[in-house]
Amino acid sequence: MKSKKLSFYGILVAIIIIAPFVFPSFSTQLATLWLMIIVAMTWDMTGGQMGYNSLGNIFFYGTGMYVAAVITIAIPFDVGEYNNAFGGGIYKFTDTQYFLGVFLGILGAGLFCSICAVLIGFVTFGLRGPYFAIGTLGVAIAAGELVSNWEWIGGGQGISLPVFPYDLDLGKTFFYFLYAVTGVSLFVFLKWLYSTRFGAAINAIRDDEEKAEAMGIHTLRYKLTTWSMSAFFIGVVGGISAFQLIHFEPLETAYQTINLGIFMVVCVLLGGKGTLWGPIIGAIVFHVFKEVTWNYLLGWQWVALGALIVITVVYFKDGIMGGLMRSKPEWFNSDAENRAQAGADS
Amino acid sequence: MDQILSNISLLFEFPVVNLKIVIDGIMIGALFALAAYGLALVWGVMNVKNLAQGDFVIAGGYVAWWFAKQGLPPLLGVPLAFVIMWGVGWLIYKLVISRVIERDLFTSLLATFGIAIMMAQILNLMFGSDTQSIDLGYDSFYFFDGFIDIPVAKLIGVLMATALAAAVIIFMKSSRMGQAIRATSQDARAARVLGINTEKVYAFTFSLNSAICGAAGAIIVMVWIIQPFYGITHSIRAFVIVTAAGLGNLPGVIAAGLGIGALEQYGAHIFGIGYQQAVAVMLLLMVLIFRLVQQRKVRKSLE
Numbered sequence: 319m320k321s322k323k324l325s326f327y328g329i330l331v332a333i334i335i336i337a338p339f340v341f342p343s344f345s346t347q348l349a350t351l352w353l354m355i356i357v358a359m360t361w362d363m364t365g366g367q368m369g370y371n372s373l374g375n376i377f378f379y380g381t382g383m384y385v386a387a388v389i390t391i392a393i394p395f396d397v398g399e400y401n402n403a404f405g406g407g408i409y410k411f412t413d414t415q416y417f418l419g420v421f422l423g424i425l426g427a428g429l430f431c432s433i434c435a436v437l438i439g440f441v442t443f444g445l446r447g448p449y450f451a452i453g454t455l456g457v458a459i460a461a462g463e464l465v466s467n468w469e470w471i472g473g474g475q476g477i478s479l480p481v482f483p484y485d486l487d488l489g490k491t492f493f494y495f496l497y498a499v500t501g502v503s504l505f506v507f508l509k510w511l512y513s514t515r516f517g518a519a520i521n522a523i524r525d526d527e528e529k530a531e532a533m534g535i536h537t538l539r540y541k542l543t544t545w546s547m548s549a550f551f552i553g554v555v556g557g558i559s560a561f562q563l564i565h566f567e568p569l570e571t572a573y574q575t576i577n578l579g580i581f582m583v584v585c586v587l588l589g590g591k592g593t594l595w596g597p598i599i600g601a602i603v604f605h606v607f608k609e610v611t612w613n614y615l616l617g618w619q620w621v622a623l624g625a626l627i628v629i630t631v632v633y634f635k636d637g638i639m640g641g642l643m644r645s646k647p648e649w650f651n652s653d654a655e656n657r658a659q660a661g662a663d664s
Numbered sequence: 665m666d667q668i669l670s671n672i673s674l675l676f677e678f679p680v681v682n683l684k685i686v687i688d689g690i691m692i693g694a695l696f697a698l699a700a701y702g703l704a705l706v707w708g709v710m711n712v713k714n715l716a717q718g719d720f721v722i723a724g725g726y727v728a729w730w731f732a733k734q735g736l737p738p739l740l741g742v743p744l745a746f747v748i749m750w751g752v753g754w755l756i757y758k759l760v761i762s763r764v765i766e767r768d769l770f771t772s773l774l775a776t777f778g779i780a781i782m783m784a785q786i787l788n789l790m791f792g793s794d795t796q797s798i799d800l801g802y803d804s805f806y807f808f809d810g811f812i813d814i815p816v817a818k819l820i821g822v823l824m825a826t827a828l829a830a831a832v833i834i835f836m837k838s839s840r841m842g843q844a845i846r847a848t849s850q851d852a853r854a855a856r857v858l859g860i861n862t863e864k865v866y867a868f869t870f871s872l873n874s875a876i877c878g879a880a881g882a883i884i885v886m887v888w889i890i891q892p893f894y895g896i897t898h899s900i901r902a903f904v905i906v907t908a909a910g911l912g913n914l915p916g917v918i919a920a921g922l923g924i925g926a927l928e929q930y931g932a933h934i935f936g937i938g939y940q941q942a943v944a945v946m947l948l949l950m951v952l953i954f955r956l957v958q959q960r961k962v963r964k965s966l967e
Binding site: 373448460 | 713715760763764767768769770771773774775777778779780781782784785786789896903907939941942945946948949952953956959
């Protein structure tokens with residue numbers, strides 16, 4: 319059993335590594351797929367495992383983008399002047415400045431977002447159920463508006479970052495692996511986290527918060543820690559996509575409340591809430607569905623997205639993983655933890 | 665920043681500006697209160713939080729706008745929007761809402777969010793993304809040397825909103841269906857035991873809500889502007905009002921609606937019109953935090 323599992327993960331890692339070389343024309347697509355997988359997994363940390371359904375996690379994505387961009391620009395230049403010139407040809411980044419910016423920017427984005435999560439969480443975690451969802455949605459919408467009126471960081475026009483200094487195909491592979499490393503480390507981290515006492519505690523908060531508190535779990539501390547960990551990873555992918563996209567603007571790209579902000583929720587619901595593999599499977603299915611159908615719908619894609627949300631929510635209550643656990647329980651026998659979660663969800 | 669300060673000082677130098685802002689705010693707030701009342705109705709009766717509320721409003725506005733463009737008298741758009749949005753609400757209830765009533769609140773929230781996205785996009789595809797309004801062509805009353813103008817169209821709008829609200833209240837108080845709705849909101853199971861067809865009550869309530877929103881939207885298009893994507897702001901406003909006022913508190917909903925209208929006009933005056941949505945959201949967060957502090961007090965007294 320053990321060796322079977324090991325070889326499964328080995329094959330998976332091999333696929334992840336060779337994928338961009340086998341399908342070089344799809345490497346940007348695959349990078350976007352990683353982005354979806356990572357945001358879905360981070361949403362599931364609070365939404366699925368802890369029972370706090372946030373609609374505003376996109377706040378951390380947008381903030382991550384801006385923090386990464388500001389750090390990169392601030393190392394060699396003055397941020398306000400740079401954005402006034404709109405990144406024009408006057409400002410040239412050396413290779414060292416670029417890669418230093420990428421490294422520090424992405425790290426700084428993650429850290430800044432975790433701090434933001436703690437600060438926002440102090441206010442919003444007092445809200446329960448749908449109030450939490452609406453409150454966090456409000457934070458994300460307000461942040462988008464405020465940033466788009468803040469001239470120092472480019473206002474409504476957004477920020478332009480330097481282009482990857484070497485060959486562009488190499489750049490695509492570089493960003494793919496940045497995402498892939500983040501995604502794999504997030505997966506390993508979550509697999510470990512959900513097996514610890516911490517994972518049990520946040521599941522207890524989901525199942526009955528009052529009882530969890532009565533059992534001596536400091537619920538607010540657990541909630542803040544979980545959300546700030548999830549915010550760290552969203553901030554990191556936000557930072558990576560800032561460099562990947564080169565130019566971004568506040569309302570449509572960074573704080574895209576109804577695109578990515580709602581996609582991540584749909585991915586998790588589609589795959590199955592509160593499971594380790596659910597968000598990943600959901601993200602893959604959703605992304606493939608979206609990319610295959612999007613171009614043929616001619617403006618109706620958003621209607622189709624709304625319909626997909628409604629259908630997922632109304633008819634696929636437990637998602638793909640939840641359905642599989644119910645219909646094929648023998649597949650999950652080796653994983654007692656998953657079985658317990660399926661029981662808790664139904 | 666200087667702009668903001670000068671805007672604030674303007675309020676103190678010319679107190680009459682305050683009056684204008686408050687009157688404008690109250691006139692538009694009456695319409696917010698109408699949509700919020702519908703939200704409170706659905707929330708209280710079937711425990712569904714409808715995030716598509718604002719999109720019902722906008723859809724009603726487009727119905728009225730479309731009929732006015734076909735040459736019908738604009739005021740006729742209000743009853744037409746009421747009837748058509750009734751049908752839309754009934755359809756949405758049968759297709760989606762009836763399947764999520766018994767489920768947890770986040771499910772209905774997300775389902776209505778999906779409906780909101782769909783409706784906004786369908787309106788966008790049908791009517792384009794330009795802002796639209798109907799010009800009734802009436803004059804304005806002027807006071808204080810023309811400092812304050814009250815357009816007749818807005819007065820008509822407020823009167824119609826008041827009439828609609830009064831009609832709904834009388835209906836809820838005295839009719840058989842109104843009694844059934846109130847009974848269901850108190851205890852759905854007991855109502856079922858006593859022979860009330862709660863399924864019918866739910867369908868009726870949701871359609872009524874959608875129709876009220878539609879009529880509100882038909883008035884909004886006459887006194888203000890509509891655009892396919894303005895729906896979410898209206899939804900957030902409705903949530904602010906209901907959260908601030910509490911469920912089943914009709915005078916509270918009206919007062920909060922008028923207050924939100926006035927506060928938003930102040931926000932638009934001080935920070936500029938670009939922050940309108942942000943002001944609505946900030947008000948929501950402030951109300952939520954205030955409620956939180958209030959609840960904490962209750963908890964402490966229990967210790």
